[in-house]
Amino acid sequence: MKGISKSIIAIIIVIIVIIAILGAYLVLTSHKPTTSTTTSPAITSSVTLTVVTFSGESAQFIQYAGELFSQEHPGVTVKVITYPFSNYIDQELSALESHSSEYDIIGFTSTSAQRVAPYLLPLNTSLFNMTDLIGPQEAFGGIIYNSTLGKNITIGIAYETAVYLMAYKPSIFQNATLANEFYQEYHISFNPSTWQNWTDVLDADQFLVSHNITKYGFLIDDHVAHGIIDAYPAVFGWYYARNNTLNHGLVGGIPGFNIMFEGYIPPGFSFPLPSFNSTSGLEALEVYKSLISYEPSPSSIQISYDNLAQFYPDAAGAFLFTSQLSSFNTSQLQDTYLAPLPGGYAETGTDFLGISKYSTHVELAEEFLAFLVSPKVQTIAFLKFSKFPVSKEAFLNLISNTSLPTYEREWLSAVYNASLNAWANPPNIPPTYISLISDFNSQVYNYLTGQTSAQQALQTAASDWVQAEASYYG
Template sequence: MKGISKTIIALIVVVIVIIAGLAAYLAISHKTTTTSVTLTVVTFSGESAKFIQCAGNLFSKEHPGVTVKVICYPFSEYITEEISALEAHSTQYDIIGFSSTSAQKVSPYLICLNESMFNMTDIIMPQEDFGGIIYNTTTGKTEMIGIAYETAVYLTAYKECIFCNSTLAKEFYEEYHMNFNPTTWENWSVVLDVDSFLTTHGITKYGFLIDDHVSHGIIDAYPAVFGWYYRDCPMLTQGKIGGIPGYNIMFESYTLSGYSYPLPSFNSTAGVKALETYYDLISYEPSPSSVQICYGNFAQFYPEAAGAFIFTTQLTCLNTTERDHTYLAPLPGDYAETGTDFLGISKYSPNKQLAEEFLAFLVSPQTQKIAFLKFGKFPISKEAFQSLISNTSIPSYEREWLTQVYRGAEEAWSNPPNIPPTYPSLIPSFNNEVHCYLTGKISAEQALNTAAQDWIKAVSG
């Protein structure tokens, strides 16, 4: 109990010091507002929204008369709610939340942000690039439509009590002649061997959980697996490991003569192998015919699993015991996928300049440190990351998280597309076909070929 008390006290001291630093910054700031203004942010519910509201409360101290109000909807509904308001040219929302894959859906309604307002050298750019900066096919120019306010990467989460057990490691090596430590895994076959070892020996009920939900999760999980096969196929990459920006790894990294767009990459031998691997991974968790693993329920099954492939934002879903004994590693083969969320400014906001000032405040190093210490959100600020990693008052497992996430954020290239038809067309067609395969209705080849044909129609239309 004494150790726990000291850790809690130390964390409280760290938070107080950071808030004091922010208060000093606010006290010397010359920016003030005397009129009464409400900045309204709309986003999805959860810890991120709580962090934004906390930052808004601090921002209000710098701007007397300004109130920041965060309105939340469930993740499955918030984009629809936003689009309804934006299509009506409503002024009710100043700041719009969106994800990487929905960036192009909301981009027509957002202003181009003034990059000089932000310290872009402090922002982890692989996170910002995947959704915050887009290629406008109408103007032929790159535009910054949003700022990433946290770092989120798709990594391997594993149970320290299992994988730091020397007896289990020895038994696994004797049976499979492979290293048991997830930080050393070089391919997805090792994961399947680990799943088999743990479940057949009665050590865990499930293997490593992976999202298989048809509404959205498949488009996140499949690229994470496919990245290994894609990188290993020169015919698909042509030397561009992450693919063409916007199209990313689910399309070929080049455009054939006579086409104005690249062709899908997943309807290939590499794509089929990845899908078969994905199927095998799912065989060590509840059947997708009865229960689909998703962002909302993975914590329910995690206590009986070996670990999970998750976005780092999902760590906050775990209870304290599970979270404290969970470590992080790259995806097998030493890479990651990005899943960052963004905030942009509505074209119809009457408070555009003030909204930009708030976004700059939100991603400042001091505010970003609070994001982690109070809400478990990994920073988008490099300075905040380095400060937290070197802070010995933070528990060692959290500093290990920070180290792995920072490393993964720089290698997060295994991404789905975020071109205009992604949200309305590409995601539903791909997810539905793959789900039919996962539930035994069609073959892997049929699922991927049909999805590829749908994608070609969507991008050529």
């Protein structure tokens, strides 16, 4: 009986071991990774990424890029919804303030960045090749200081390069006879890319208009609704950079406040004071008015973003954002070269895309933004939509592309160099869009149209700005 018992026990043990091994095998195989390639929700189901921004060619580029993205991501649709520039921010805020998930990706400009910032997620910058993106373009609106976190965060990605610089006509400025006459009279080069100060521009205006070579000099925006806040800092930047009392060693000013404020916060204040109500600011304003005297009077016709191309044929050149070139006809484009502002700097005017806090497709939205600023897509932006890339690699590839017209390669080289030194910017702190722009523009316009003095205009605007800061920052 003992022998039989031992045999039975041995058999039972073997059976138990076999069961244990079989159980372990079943557990392991039940956790084996699948080899299927259709695990991504973006692929297995239909997903729509909705972008909201202002209407225009930039929106068309985003939509085109979205179609390319869809080809690489079956099941994903990118839908771009646009509103007129005049009210797109209000439309966006209406949805964001109600915590709507209607929009995944939010478009905004440099000066409206702080208005939408509370509703945007910090971007996962590890998904982007940030070293390939032109820093000054990204910094002016894409990166803001978060006082709660105590650090800078990236809320948006610049998807094109836009800088405010000088356009001029080679048919005029490469004319050897005119160049010789100008040098004999003013003793400076007739090549705008060599000009070192704003007096050189005024000399060229005086020469060309007085000799009836052109009807107007270099056009510059003087529109009271928005243009003045773009044009004045472009001129003032030259003076601000050379006045250490104003900039305190920060050529571009404190980020966010930029050159229209002093480069330090005085004791007893939680914000910097305006810089333009100074001797340097006054000089810049007087130069600005002199520039405008060589174009239609602002009391009758204001030069603006929308109508500059209309007057360009009768002018020597213009100070403009590169995005305005899209409104020029072919003959105008072929007779246009670009140069930095006098002294070798520029102003930024970049547009951005950020991701809504209420988006239900955050990772996919970030993936699309990374795709949008990739060198390949950025190259397409220029070739198909004449949008200057924000990718350095795309810029350099285009500059070396000998199949492009000479004037386009000249643009690319000039814009690339100017974009790396674009710091003469207006503010983009929260009150900017709400009150600073209108406060400043209305006062300067009153001066330009003879309704007040230069000093009174700047002092009143500065006082209004300090009140706006105090209301916001305390």
